[in-house]
Each structure stands twice: as structure tokens, then as C-alpha cells.
Amino acid sequence: DDDDVYHDDQLEFDSGFGNVIVVDNLPVVPREKFEKLEGVIRKIYSQIGVIKEDGLWMPVDPETKKTLGYCFIEYNTPQEAELAKEKTHGYKLDRAHIFAVNMFDDFDKYMKVPDEWAPPEIKPYTPGENLQKWLADEKARDQFVIRAGTDTEVLWNDARQSKTEPVYKRTYWTESFVQWSPMGTYLATVHRQGAAVWGGANTFNRLMRYAHPQVKLIDFSPGEKFLVTYSSHEPSNPRDANRVVINIFDVRTGKMMRDFKGSADEFAVGGAGGVAGNSWPVFRWGGGKEEKYFAKLGKNMISVYETETFSLIDKKSLKVENVVDFSWSPTDPIIALFVPELGGGNQPARVSLVQMPGKEELRQKNLFSISDCKMYWQSNGDYLAVKADRYTKTKKSTYTGFELFRIKERDIPIEVLELDNKNDKIIAFAWEPKGHRFAVIHGDNPRPDVSFYSMRSTHNLGRVAKLTTLKGKQANALFWSPGGRFIVLAGLKGFNGQLEFFNVDELETMATAEHFMATDVEWDPTGRYVATSVTSVHEMENGFNIWSFNGKLLYRILKDHFFQFLWRPRPPSFLTPEKEEEIARNLKKYSKKYEAEDQDVSMLLSEQDREKRRMLKEEWEKWVSEWRRAQEEEKLERQKLRDGEASDEEE
Amino acid sequence: MKGHERPLTFLKYNRDGDLLFSCAKDHTPTVWFADNGERLGTYRGHNGAVWSCDVSRDSMRLITGSADQTVKLWNVQTGAQLYTFNFGSPARSVDFSVGDKLAVITTDPFMELTSAIHVKRIARDPTEQTEESELVIKGPQGRINRAVWGPLNRTIVSAGEDAVIRIWDSETGKLLREADKESGHKKAITSLTKSADGSHFLTGSLDKSAKLWDTRTLTLIKTYVTERPVNAVAMSPLLDHVVLGGGQDASAVTTTDHRAGKFEAKFFDKILQEEIGGVKGHFGPINALAFNPDGKSFSSGGEDGYVRLHHFDPDYFNIKI
Numbered sequence: 023d024d025d026d027v028y029h030d031d032q033l034e035f036d037s038g039f040g041n042v043i044v045v046d047n048l049p050v051v052p053r054e055k056f057e058k059l060e061g062v063i064r065k066i067y068s069q070i071g072v073i074k075e076d077g078l079w080m081p082v083d084p085e086t087k088k089t090l091g092y093c094f095i096e097y098n099t100p101q102e103a104e105l106a107k108e109k110t111h112g113y114k115l116d117r118a119h120i121f122a123v124n125m126f127d128d129f130d131k132y133m134k135v136p137d138e139w140a141p142p143e144i145k146p147y148t149p150g151e152n153l154q155k156w157l158a159d160e161k162a163r164d165q166f167v168i169r170a171g172t173d174t175e176v177l178w179n180d181a182r183q184s185k186t187e188p189v190y191k192r193t194y195w196t197e198s199f200v201q202w203s204p205m206g207t208y209l210a211t212v213h214r215q216g217a218a219v220w221g222g223a224n225t226f227n228r229l230m231r232y233a234h235p236q237v238k239l240i241d242f243s244p245g246e247k248f249l250v251t252y253s254s255h256e257p258s259n260p261r262d263a264n265r266v267v268i269n270i271f272d273v274r275t276g277k278m279m280r281d282f283k284g285s286a287d288e289f290a291v292g293g294a295g296g297v298a299g300n301s302w303p304v305f306r307w308g309g310g311k312e313e314k315y316f317a318k319l320g321k322n323m324i325s326v327y328e329t330e331t332f333s334l335i336d337k338k339s340l341k342v343e344n345v346v347d348f349s350w351s352p353t354d355p356i357i358a359l360f361v362p363e364l365g366g367g368n369q370p371a372r373v374s375l376v377q378m379p380g381k382e383e384l385r386q387k388n389l390f391s392i393s394d395c396k397m398y399w400q401s402n403g404d405y406l407a408v409k410a411d412r413y414t415k416t417k418k419s420t421y422t423g424f425e426l427f428r429i430k431e432r433d434i435p436i437e438v439l440e441l442d443n444k445n446d447k448i449i450a451f452a453w454e455p456k457g458h459r460f461a462v463i464h465g466d467n468p469r470p471d472v473s474f475y476s477m478r479s480t481h482n483l484g485r486v487a488k489l490t491t492l493k494g495k496q497a498n499a500l501f502w503s504p505g506g507r508f509i510v511l512a513g514l515k516g517f518n519g520q521l522e523f524f525n526v527d528e529l530e531t532m533a534t535a536e537h538f539m540a541t542d543v544e545w546d547p548t549g550r551y552v553a554t555s556v557t558s559v560h561e562m563e564n565g566f567n568i569w570s571f572n573g574k575l576l577y578r579i580l581k582d583h584f585f586q587f588l589w590r591p592r593p594p595s596f597l598t599p600e601k602e603e604e605i606a607r608n609l610k611k612y613s614k615k616y617e618a619e620d621q622d623v624s625m626l627l628s629e630q631d632r633e634k635r636r637m638l639k640e641e642w643e644k645w646v647s648e649w650r651r652a653q654e655e656e657k658l659e660r661q662k663l664r665d666g667e668a669s670d671e672e673e
Numbered sequence: 674m675k676g677h678e679r680p681l682t683f684l685k686y687n688r689d690g691d692l693l694f695s696c697a698k699d700h701t702p703t704v705w706f707a708d709n710g711e712r713l714g715t716y717r718g719h720n721g722a723v724w725s726c727d728v729s730r731d732s733m734r735l736i737t738g739s740a741d742q743t744v745k746l747w748n749v750q751t752g753a754q755l756y757t758f759n760f761g762s763p764a765r766s767v768d769f770s771v772g773d774k775l776a777v778i779t780t781d782p783f784m785e786l787t788s789a790i791h792v793k794r795i796a797r798d799p800t801e802q803t804e805e806s807e808l809v810i811k812g813p814q815g816r817i818n819r820a821v822w823g824p825l826n827r828t829i830v831s832a833g834e835d836a837v838i839r840i841w842d843s844e845t846g847k848l849l850r851e852a853d854k855e856s857g858h859k860k861a862i863t864s865l866t867k868s869a870d871g872s873h874f875l876t877g878s879l880d881k882s883a884k885l886w887d888t889r890t891l892t893l894i895k896t897y898v899t900e901r902p903v904n905a906v907a908m909s910p911l912l913d914h915v916v917l918g919g920g921q922d923a924s925a926v927t928t929t930d931h932r933a934g935k936f937e938a939k940f941f942d943k944i945l946q947e948e949i950g951g952v953k954g955h956f957g958p959i960n961a962l963a964f965n966p967d968g969k970s971f972s973s974g975g976e977d978g979y980v981r982l983h984h985f986d987p988d989y990f991n992i993k994i
Contacts, residue, residue, distance in 0.1 A: 219890060468754050483861065563900065580900060642913075642944045645887065645894060649872035652824070663772035664730070 033543040040100040041074070042126035043107050047119050048080070053087055054463045058078070062115075067095050070109055071102030072258045094126065098258040105283060150186045153207050153221045153229075156292060157592065165590040166553065167200055168566070172579035175198055176209070176226065176590075178300050179568060181551060182623050184577040190226045198238075198587060203246045205593035206547070208273070210240055210249070217251055219273065230276045234269050241303040242273070242376045243313040248329070250305055250316075254286060262490045263287045268304060270316075270332070271436070281331040288320065308350035308378065309358065310403075311594075315355055315378055319346070324348055324359065326378060335379045342374075351429065353403035356384065358427075360408075371395065373408050373425065376435065385427065385434040393420050400453040400460075403475060404430050407460065409451060419444050426477065426486055437486055442475070457506035459489070459526060466637060469494040472511055474526060490529050496520040503549035508532075508553055508571055512543045521554065523573030534575025539563050547592040551576070555587040674710045674980045676703045681974025683725040684963035687732040693750075693963070694735060694973055695980050698722035704749065707965055707972075710982045716747050718754045722914055724765045726817075729773040734777055736795075738764035744778050755799040762786050766819045766945060770794070770826040774789065775807065777829050777843075778815040788812035790820050792843065810846045812956050813837065819865035820876060824872070825886050830888065832862040832876050840891055850891045857893070858884065869910040869966070877903035883917050885943070897941045898950075904960045911968025912990070913943040918973055920958020938973050953982050 045067075051059050064078055077096035080089050097103045112125040156165055163178045174195040177186040196211035203210065208219040209226065217240050234251040241250040248270055255265045263286040270280045282289075289304050308315040308326075312531040317326040325339040348359035355378040363371040371392040375384040390396070394411040406427040411420040424439040446464040453460045458478040465471045473490045479487030485562050494534070497511035497520065505525050513520035519540035523532040532631065537554040539562075555566035565580035566587050595602070605612060677697035685694045686707060693707040700719045705712050720961030728735050728749065735747040740763040746755040758764075762783030769776050779790045789946030792808040823830055828849065829841045835858060838852040845931030852858075860880035867874045873894065877883045880901040885895035901919035908915050937951035938958055958967045964971045970984040 093869065562850070638944055638946075652872060653870055656825055660771060663770075663774075663826060665772065 039126045041097045041103045043095050043097075043103050043111070044092060044094060044124050044126055044129065046124070048089065048091050048093060048121075049115070049119050050088050050091045056089065058087065063095075064095060066110065066113070067106055070106045071097045071099070074098055095179075099255070099265075101255050101267070101283075102258060105265070108283065149183065150229075151222045151225065151227065154593075155222065156206075156224075156590070162665040163187075164548060164551070166546070166591065167272060167586070167588050168581065168584070169200060169586040170564070171195075171583040174211075179546065179572070180549060181568065181576050182620060186577075186579065187529065190225050192226075200588070201242075201592055202588055203242045203273075204244050204591055206591040207246055207593075208242075209590075210242070212237055212240060217249065219249070226556055230273065232269070232271045232276060232278075234267070239302045240304070243307050243316070243329075245313045247273060247310045247313055248279065250303060252302065252304065257285075260612075270305075279326075279329075289318070306348075306350055306407065309355040310351075310353040314348075314483070315356065317350070318601070319348060326357070328379065335381075340376065340381055347397065349397050349399060351403040352399055352401055354429075355379070356429070357404070358397050358399070358406055358408075360397065361473040362395070363390075363392055373397070375406075375427070375429075385436070387425060389425070394453075396452055398453060398460075400457075401455040404428070404455065404458070407451065409448060409452065412467070419445070422448050428477070435484070439475070439486055442488075442491070446471075449498055452500040452509075453504055454502050454506040454509075455504050455528065459506075461500050461502070461526075463495075463497055463500060463507060463511075467494065468498055470498070471495065472497060472500075474529070489526075492524075495522065499543065501543045501545060501552070503545050503571060504547055508549070510545075511597075512540070512544055512554075514540060514543070519554070519556075521569075521573070523552075523571070525572075535569070535573055535575065537567050540567075542587060544587065544589055548591045553587055553589065555584065557587075558583050558585055588663055674705060674712065674982065675978060676712050676980065677811030677978045679722075679766070679978060680957070681710050681961045681962055681978065681980060684961040684972050684974050684980065685726055685728060686963055686965050686972075687728045689732060689968060690732050690966040691828070692728070692732060693786075693965075693970075693980075693982075694726050694728060695974055696723040696726050696737065696959070697974070697978070698743075702726055702735070704735075705753040705982075707970070707982070710980075713810070714752050716745075716752050716754075718745060718747075719759075721763065721918040724763075725767050727767050727769045727776070729769055731773075734773070734795075736767045736769060738767040738778060740764075742780075744776075744793075746795070746802070756802040757982055758793060758804060760791070762788075765816065768821045770822045771865070774827070775822075775826065777820050779812070779820045779831065779833075780815050782812075782814075788815065788817045788833070790817060790829060790841065792829075808843070808846050810841055814841070815861070818861070818863055821865060821874070822871075828888075830865070830874065834861040836860055836862055836878065836880075838862065838876060838886065838891065840844065848868075852886070852891055853893065857973070860902075862964075864906045865928060866906050866908055866962075867968055868908055871954035875906045875908050877917060877919075879903070881919075882914065883941075885915070895946055897945065897946055899939055901958075904958060905973075907962035907964050907971060908943070909964050909968050909971075914949070915941050915943050916962055916964070916971065917941065917961045920960070920976065936975065938971075939971070952983055955979065 031032045038070045066071055070617050071320050074096045080093040083090050107123045109126055110121050113121040135572050163180055165176055167176045172193050175191040176189040178189055180187050201210045208221045210217055210219050214230045216234040217237055219229050220226045221229050237251045239252040253267050257265055262618050266284055266289045268282040269278050305316040305318050307313055315326055315328050317324055321342050322343050323339040326335050328335050331396055344361050345359050346362055348357050357376045361372050370388040370390045372386055372388045374386040377384050388525045389410050392410055392411045393413050396409045400406040400530045406423040406429055411422050413420055421444045426439055428435050441464055447466055448464050449470055450463040459474060459476045462473050472495050474489040475486055476489055477486050487650050495511055496513040497516045499512045499514050501510040501512060509523040509524050509526055511524055519537045520533045525532050539556045539560050540554045541557045541559050542555045550571055551588055553566055556562055556563045564582050564584035567578040568576045572575055679698035683696040685897050691707050693705045696702045702716045702723050703789045704714055719739040721739045723737050726735060727735045733749055738744045742760050742763055744758040744764045744767055748755055758786045760780045763781045764778055765781055766779040767776060776793050776795055779980050780789050782788045789812050790810040790924050791806050794807050796802045814834050817831050817833035820829055820831040826842040826843055829843050832838045842849055858878040858880050860878050862876050862878045864877040865874055873885055874885050875883055875885050875951050881899055881902055883897045883903050883906050884893055886893055899917055903917050903919045905918040915966055936955040937953050938959055939951045940949050942949050955975035955977055959973050959975050961974035973981045
């Protein structure tokens, strides 16, 4: 079971001394100086945390009556003790006394190290399971995980048979949520003592666990090599900010590569504006699949680390005065950052593109009268859209414009785009994945408009152009197919689950539908299916629907207390773009084989269906004749009860 | 039709299918023309919510059960009260026997009284009517929401809050059968309706399902699963359809479906157990359903106080799955 597994890692060593540190190399002083020394120590250590009552003890040599040169300090929480050790170890009290600080428990640990070195045992090689096996499903189905009640289940989406097929199910698999790794190899679960990953096609064995007590959030690096875990703890002094612990593990070995400890102030993200979305993940990965870098926003700086040594590039952070937001290109090691306006207009806001690791500024643009800013990268790193809200001259309201950066072109040209009605509020924005188009939901009416633009219009390759505006839609969220070309315009929350499946190539609606009270919409990784779900945010109608890409409802599953629906991601295709093109051209040849298969399956289905119905009808007939018989038998009796009234048998 | 100020509780057609009786929480059962919904009259006299009613085969007499702890007999045509049975607790379900000489009545648990099933003899001449009970069966835990006569009045079938259906001997009061706990309902049974010939009956429950049972052996024959707690059930006398009407958990009242007019009466294929369609229109949960004996129309009564009368169009009779 999981519990004893974690005890091995000596996490919750209830020695009772987890909050105690030993400070060594203190001056040895006589009685008269006790108070003064104690005062100095106390002053230093109470800055870091709250020392427990009677928590500072400086032992005295009974013979010499002088201090022994070290002291014990006890805090209320192990986190404070650890922080004190980090901050004061190596502290120079004076030239002759440099603090050597250790956790009390460490002494015990190090004393136990044997004197003789014994070579580690070499365990016999056991081949691991093929973790990518699910990709080779004969029927080319996709998996997804759902959480409902206390169960977590992984299922195949068998759209041909309009149903799911179970893969693996477990009750209490996770203690809070589950999350797939970015390429679908692992399923991560979160527990009190840390996180764990599971994998395989159907077996979902536990592959590794990562100790992190009270972990709340996790994040994988894009290439699945690293796992970042986060926890936040209450400080013992309620006026302080929470203590944050972030660990970065190597996924396959479970080894902790680096940990970060500090106050929540250092790890909270963003300032007054420009934080796009949640503040997690704190460390954002850059450099695409190669996961070479990760960076965090700090006060007036961006700390960029590289994964060779897990330390800051050039051993220092990138200093950017007043920076409030940044985001990586999804494919290249380029950071886009935003600095808001300063000094009441003296220094304009700006957006900058900085290349890593060299930290060269590739491009920058000053923006005037900015009230807020949001950055959106296109999936291939080809374009960056910066949504800039600007104050009107009177400063009473704002209007929005977009700065569109063409990243892959020479000198990174920037284009400014304003909507036809520039006062329209922007409700949603989304780039077409792998494509050159984007969609915007805008407007102040209860039913806003949806506009589509292309960065590569047919007339003029270098300029952005509008393709169309759909007026008065019940939509507040955009969901592009992962392959582009198709999009679901969804009306969640207030619109109660309106769905429009739209073909952007033809600019026409394929279907409109409704999943009443839907809270989430997710395309499968292949772009063939869309899953809409109602989570337990709502009391009733919990469950999910599976639709085809063009809006045909394939099947629906109801599940009370529904918490999560997540498609299993797929790794990028190994096919070269040329090969993909060849397949697209010769689709008819390839599809013949599958069409034949489909026919067989549907014939089988009808046969099964018909058989089932025939049996049900037969069974029913038996009951009906039994009842008729009984009615006949009782006919006379019934008439008597009615004082001889004959005719119909009905009551 | 809007004739009730408060939520509907029960609907019943007479044998000829020309009259529809509705009961509601507003104390006043009402009779309507089943054809066009024209209101004919009301029966005044109760002091509490009226939970159910039944009408005699000759459409002359109406019996009603009310929360005011009485069951009343009425002259259908004149609206006059013929007799009042008094009980120690609210009366809930009423049902005339074959021949209309007996009536089975259930009463709710109240203070120290448990729920109970009473059998009263109904005199031909109302002046000769007495209060005497032929039989009293002290009930199981919880409210008994419906009790009806079995074939030839030999048995009484009861169902209620404890989710267990029971069959009693109508002469001795002895418990003859109980529904199997494994396959039976998991939550309170709210409604029960018999087939036209009484050979089988349908129960609806808050567990979001309805079940079809054989009356003589209490064998479970079919189960119909829906998404909402079921408040009312009805069976078509003509086609193999069952209709379920439902609502929402009381605890979820403020957070659920308030789409205007979208509470549905759901139609299922009786044999295949599959949903075939729904009829929308109520502004609140559906509490009562009844089919016209000719099978060509049905009515639904809602929490919204409305009775909705639906005549089927020709396509209904051609439904094929």
C-alpha cells in the first residue's frame, strides 16, 4: 500500500525534533556575556521564524562554566527550521565565528553512515513495460481518464460502437486530482505524501513516486523528463506570507534535481496587470520539447534556469525593471515579456522578445496609454499576439487593439490590428493550432460577435485580414481542433451549454447543438472527437457527451459527482510533413481498408441489436399471454364483484 | 389549464375517459372535460392538501384523501359531500376496489402513529355509510405513498418511502410478499400505476428509475432509467409505452434546471426500456401523470400548478424504434 512506501523516505520522521536546528561555531563566552550572546542569537533567529517559548538553549560546560560554542533553537514548524538553516549557515558573526547550522535530525542520520564503504548492490535488470503501447491500438482509438465520486477510470473512446470500453479503474486512486503528462505517457496522481505516476497501455502500474508532503499542484516539463511539485504551508506567525516549497524531480529516476523554498511573496506571480490565467505553474518551461530552460517571474526580474545544472543561466537572473508578465514561445527559447507604463506616462509600456540563453533582445515595441496586456503565442511559435487595452483620451474607458508579431520572418515585423468596432470588449482570443488564423469573441451585447482573421490572406501575404464576422452568437469560449480547421464556439456558464461546430476553411456552420449546463469542452488529441462535460460544479446532469468533429452526438454517459474529464495526450507524429502530405493526397487509397472494417462492425452491431430486441419481445409475449390467461380465468369472479356487470374487463 | 393555485398532486380519468379529476395542494379537487380541458367544477370541503383521488366505475362517486386527516366521498355531478371518514393522521392514497364496494386508504405516520393501510366498506346508499374499518394494517416505516387493489380485490399492493413494495392479503392483513431488496428501488417510491387489466404495475422512485412488476408474483419485469428523480408514472392502455415525470432533489431547488417550460414527461418503449421521446412544457417538476383510457391523450400536472392536456397526433401511433 502507498502509506508504508512513503515511510521509507523518512518524511514524517516523528522524532519530534524536526523543528530543531543546531548552530555551531558560536563564541565560547563566560557567564557575564551569556545574556548578550543569547540576545544576539535570538535577534538573528527570530527574524526567520517564531522561536518557541524556551526554544533557545545554549548549553554550558559544567567545569569551565563557559558556553560550549553551540546552541539549539526550536521553532514551531519544520519549515521554519529548514529556512533558518538555509539562511544562516555560513553566516559570519565575526571573522573567527562562521555559523555552521544543521538540522538536529541530520546529526543522527550522519552518525549512522557506516565507516566502511560498501559498493551498492546491483539489482538484476527487469525490462520495463512498453509505455507507448496504447498508441498502437488496432482501432486507432484514444483514451481518456474520468473522475467521478471516488473512482478514477481510464477508458477507450470507441466511437464506432458509440460507447466506451474500460481500460483500468481504481477507487481512491488519487487523493485529489489526476493529470496526464504532456505526451500521454504517464498519469499522475496526488496524495498527502507526494505525487506518483502510473503508466502502461492497460496495466497502469505505479512507475515512480515523488515525496512532497502536502503537495497541492504539479506540472510536467513538456518532454516529460521533469515533474515540478508545489505546496504551500501556513506560517507560524499569521502576519507572514505562506511558506512555499517547490521540488523538481527527474520523472524516471525519482531523483530530486532541485528544490526551491521561500515565502509565497517570492513565488506569487504578476503585478497589477497582465497575468494571463492562473499563477500556476510558477516555473514556466521554455525551449519546446527539449525542455532546456525554466523560468519564474520575480520582482523586477525573470529568473531563467537551465536544466543541465539546474542553476540560473550565467548565475544571475535577467533584470527587467517592473516586469509583470512573461511567456515562452512554445517551440523556441524566446521569452516575450511585458513591462507596464511607469511614472504616469514618462516611460511607456513595452513588450520585448528576448532570446535565451544569450539574453539578446530580438525585438521590442513601446506601447502607449496601456491599461492591461495579454500575450498569446501560436502553437508553432510562428506568431505572437499581444492584446493591448488602451485608455481613451479621457482615461474613462478602454479600447483594445492587437499587436501581431511575425516571429519567423526577418526582423520580426509587427502589425497593429483594431477590430471594426474598437470599443468592443474582447471576451476570448485563440490562435488556430498549427495554422495561420485566429478567432476572437468580442462585443458588449448579451450575444457577442465572433470574428476570424488570417495572417496570410490570399490577396496580400504580408498583412492580416479579416475572413468573416459571425454576429450575435451565444458563445463565450473558443475551442479549436488540435489540427486546426475546425472550431467549437461554446457558450458556457451563462449560456448554459450552447455549442456551434464551425468549419473555418469553408466559413460555415456544420452543426449547432446543446449540452445543457456544460462546464468543459475538450477536443481529443487527433481532432476527430469533442468531449463536453458537466462537472460537479452543478448538482445535476453530471457526466459527459462525445461528439464527432462536425457536431454529431455519438453517445453520452451520465455520472454523478463528476469531477474531471481528460483526454490522454499523444506525442507528436513521427511522420515528416512530406509524408503527411502524401497520405492526405492518397487518402482514398488508405481509407478503403477502414471503410470495409467499419461496414463489418456496423453489420455486426445491427445483428446483435436485432437479436437482443427479438429476445426482449419474446420474453414479453410470454408475460402477456400469462396475463391474458389469468384474466380469462378470473372473468366470472370479476363480474360477480361488479354485481353482474359484464362487458369490458377494464376497471 | 390553470385551475389550481398550488402544485398538482394527482390526476385521474374516469372509466369513460370523458372526465379528468385533478388534486392539488390547494384543498380543492377539480373536474374537467377530458376533451377540451373545460373546467366543470370543484369539490369544496377539505382543509388541507389533497393527495389523491379515485372515481367509481359509473362515474357517480369520487373519493379523495387529504392532509386534513379526512377522506371524503362526493357526488361527482353535484359536488355535494356524501360522507367524511376521519383519521388520526393525514390521509394519502385512496383507491376503489373492483365493484367499488371497498376502498383502500393509507394514512401517514404522525406523532406516535405509524403509517397504516385501512380498508373501508363503501355503502351503495350514502346514508348507510359507516366509519367502520373492515381492516387496518399497521404499516412499515415511513409514508406509504400508494396502496392499490390487486386482481379480484384479493390483495393490496403498497409502496412508499422505504422503497419496498409489499403485497398484503386483503382479508387477513397478512404480509404475503415483499419486493426483492437487491433489484428493487433504492430510494422512496413516489408513484404507482396499474395496467388497464391490473396484471402488472409501474412504480416510480426518487432513485431516478421506474420499475415494472407482475401484480400476482411481484416479479420485477422491467426497469426504466432516467436522469431525474421520478415523481409520477403512467402506462398507455393502447401502445406499449410508459411515461415518467419527474423533478429535482429538494436540496437542489435553487441550483437546477430553470429553463422555461422545459420539464419533460419522458416516453419509454415499455418492452425495450429505451427512451423514445419527451413532451416539454411544464415550468416546474411534474408531479402527476395519467393516460386517458382510450390511449389517445394524456395529462400531466406540475409543481407549477398547471394541468397540461396532450392529444397525440397521428405520428405518435406510428412510432417505430
